[in-house]
Amino acid sequence: MKKALLVLDLINDLVHEDGSVGKDGFYEQAQERGTVAHTAEAIKYCREAGIPVIYVIVGFSQGYPEWSERSKLFRHVPSKQQVLLGTWATQVHAELQPLPNEVIITKNRIDPFYNTNLETVLRSMEIDTLYLCGVSTEFVVLSTVMGGHDRGYTVRPLADCISSSDSHSHDCAMTIIEKLSDVYSLEQLTLEEGVKL
Template sequence: MDKTAVIVIDMINTYDHDDADLLLPAAEAALPAMVDLVERARRHDVPVIYANDNFGQWRSHHGELLETVLAGPHADVVRPLSPDENSLFVVKARHSIFYETPLSYLLRQQGITHVVLCGQVTEQCVLYSALDAHIRHLKVTVPHDAVAHIHADLADAALRMMERNMGARIPLTADLRW
C-alpha cells in the first residue's frame, strides 16, 4: 500500500504580484476544499508538507513568511491553511516543488510513494510539480477542487495533461480515501 503525503503548494502568499487579481478569486473558491483536504489528512496522520516560494527573501524562513502574510490584506485566504506543529516545510525558488529543494530526499526518508497536490497555480507550479513527481515514480493525485488557477482554460488543459500524460488521479477532494 502506498504511503501518502499532502503537499500544499504556494498558499502562504501575499498576493502582491502580477496576476494576483485573477488568482485570488480562484484561491478563495478552492480554499474550502484545500482546508478540508488538510484537515482530513491531519486526522488520518497523513503528513502535510508545505512547499512555498520564498519571494526572493533568502534570509527568511517559513515562520517569517507566514508572519508577513498573516499581517497582510489577504490573511483570510492563508490563515485557514496555516501549518501546524506537525507540518513539514520546504522553501522553493522556482515553479516545481522539487527543483533544487530537499523534497525528494524528504519523501524518500518518510517512505512516501504517493503525493496529493493542492494549492496554486494549477497551470504553473502544480503542473510542473506533478510532472516532477511523475518522473520520480511517485503516484500523483490532484483534487481539481483544491487547486487555484490564473487562467481557467489553461488550468483545465493542465489537469487533462496531468491525468492523460502522467496518470494522475484528478478527483474531487471529497472522493479521496486514506
C-alpha cells in the same frame, strides 16, 4: 502505500485578497473555486487519517539573490517586492496554517523538486503517493505532477483544491495533468482514507 498531502504555494501573496500576485486573477479564481476552503478540509481529513501534510512555499530572500532576470514568470518580482521570504507575503494562508511538527519546504523556482530537500523528505518518510493542493494549476501543480511522475510517485491532484489565474489556463493544464496522474475529488480522498465528510 504511504501517502502525503502537498500544499503548494498557498501563500498570502497568491490567495489572499491583499496579495500582490493574487491581484493578477489568482485570488479571484481561488475564491470562485473554493480552493482555500477545500484545501482546509483536505488538510483536516489527512491529519485525521494520519497522512503527513507537507507545505511548499515559493519565495526569495531579502535582496532577491536567487532571482534570475531571465525568468519571464518572475521578471517583475523584485520591482514589485513580491513573494519575499520572512514577510506576510510568503506566510501560508491563515486558514491553512501548518502545525509545529509539519514540514515546510521553501523553493525559488516553479518546480518544488528543483534545488530543494522535498525528495529527501519524501524518501525519508517512505512516501510513494502524493495528494496535491495548490495554486497555480499550470505552474506548481503541473510541475509537481510531472516531477512526481518522473520520480516514480503516484500523483493524485485534488481537483477541488487547485486553481489558476483564469479558467482557460486551469483547463489547459488539466488536460495534461489528467494524462499523467489520477485526478481525485475531495470526496474520493475522504472515502479512500475512511474519513467522514
